[in-house]
Amino acid sequence: MFKHQPMWGEPEPFRQLLAGFSQENPDIDLVTEVLPNASDAVHQYFLTSLEGKSREYDVFIADVVWVPEFARAGWISDISDAFPPDNVKRDFLPGPAEAVTVEGKTYALPWYVDAGLLYYRTDLVPRAPKTFDELIQFAKAAKQKDPSLYGYVWQGRQYEGLVCDTYEAIWGFGGESMQGKRVTVDTKEARAALTYERSLFTQGISPPSVTSAGEEEARRTFQDGKAVFMRNWPYAWGEAQKPDSPIKGKVAFTTLPTVNGEPGHGALGGWQLALNAFTPSWRREAAVKFMKYMTSKKAEVSLAIHYGRNPSRKDAYKDEGLRKEAPFIVDLLPVLENAKPRPVTPYYGMLSDVLQSEFSAVVSGIRTPESALDRAQKFLDHVTQGGS
């Protein structure tokens, strides 16, 4: 039994992919089930069903931030025997490989990847900005020519997207999210990152609407031609290139800016395949075979061409078919190679919950970065002290 998220678009290629597995392994019964699309809802489902030691399904999809949490809880199986960590590092992109490795053991396989990137309007700016200052400067110049334009739209609502965007800024200032096993949020890089985010509003680079914007709100504004820059995930590219898109042919993407001009790290998103820890041993071999099949080059190329899911395997990007059918995905490789996971910690759920509200407080101007980060760190230390 395989539980996964919906594949938007034509159902046929995905069906064929699954049928291919059954043909190769006629002795294995494959049953699949589609889960809702909302990550929160799916997380809640797995939380309760795995706590109840459900053995109803074997292979399931896990969001990139769940792996350490589920591994710590003993809900997903250590699959290092079938997929040694060194092989995972060799075969898969660095960010996803790091995200599925917990304390030197493999707990899941990357299936498809996502990463934050910077979109810009080629008709409004001379070239891709490399630093935060350049972004602000280009945005200001474009706004001077056309005051109705917004400079930079991104995800500022109190939700997971804000955590991703802010971590990208923190990495851009050279910050790290962990010191050993301790999650550190109250750092000088984080203060600089939040100060920068807030200054986007005070300088009029980002419109106030960003404080309630998620991915779609930002994309609509950008796609209507109202903004110079946008931070978003790769899916926005396909939308921007649709025939009726007003900005078709006027958009390009690049890695996110940083303080010193080095290519920025986008937050790593995407989904992994995990093996239920309560799967009985006689089904384990079949499940491992299935995971191997679904993360094979052939399967990943098919998902990339038909569904725009970015492969997690390095060798998929060398595929001729992919280069011809979906050159955009191949172009994304530098962004994906540079993607970083958010803090790899079993406490991620708590961490994100407190960061969402504190970051939101800074972005909407009711707390200073100093006091928000201090509050967040105190809460985290309080929770994690007694934890493990």
Add this chain to the structure above:
Amino acid sequence: MVLPAVVILVVVAFYPILATMWLSMHRMILVFHEETFVGLGNYGFLLSDPRFWSALSNTAYFAAVAVAIELVLGLGFALILNAAFPGRSLLRAAILVPWAIPTVVSAKLWAWLFNPEYGLVTHLLPGHDVNWLGMPGYAMHAAILVDVWKTTPFVALLLLAGLQTIPQDIYKAAQVDGAGTIRQFFSITLPLLRNTIVVTLIFRTLDASRVFDAVYVLTEGGPANTTETLSIYAYKTLMRVGDFGYGSTLSVVTFLCVMGISVAYLKVLGVERGKGAR
């Protein structure tokens, strides 16, 4: 015949309540397989948890303002609908539409109306740069507006039912005695509607104190937790964080608050025995 009912009530109603209370006395984080009895420790932490106090005051503010507006508006609608005029039954049905739409759907709809770029609300009101759902202070009032829009019809319907139990003879007698419309309203309608009003208030206040779906869909508690109600805080703690101990504590406290409100209403306003409007 009483026994089966009691058994069902115990199983369905009391068991979950007691289990939650028991859980609330544990430090229990799902992913860590921890289950330590901490007595009232969670309650102690709660008293010093600023997020709890802000969630409590958000909830209280939401409930007080929303219910007050709903009651006044709802009474107005009920009086209009109680008067005889052509097309009355059609209007009675039409007014219920907001109430009939599932909350999540209407909240999503309002989220678009409040959208700072495309939203109708933003364009109709002066000052186009108000970002209703993204600015502290504004977001809460946006949520209240959505609740008022949705539940005023329900309040109107309850009050209308109450109005129709008042015998017309009393009004006729009052007219003979020379009482004007306003005098009639304050001396006859309001006193005789008292029980219905109390019941309506209880219904709505309890609902509003547990408010979850509308606010969650609109803002997820943001910005900066300024619209985080007790239910949203409890949900996030239980489901997103997996902290079943403290999450249960929050649920129990929400339950106690709701109980307290009902008891207070009955004590202060009091439903006259035997004349209950239900």
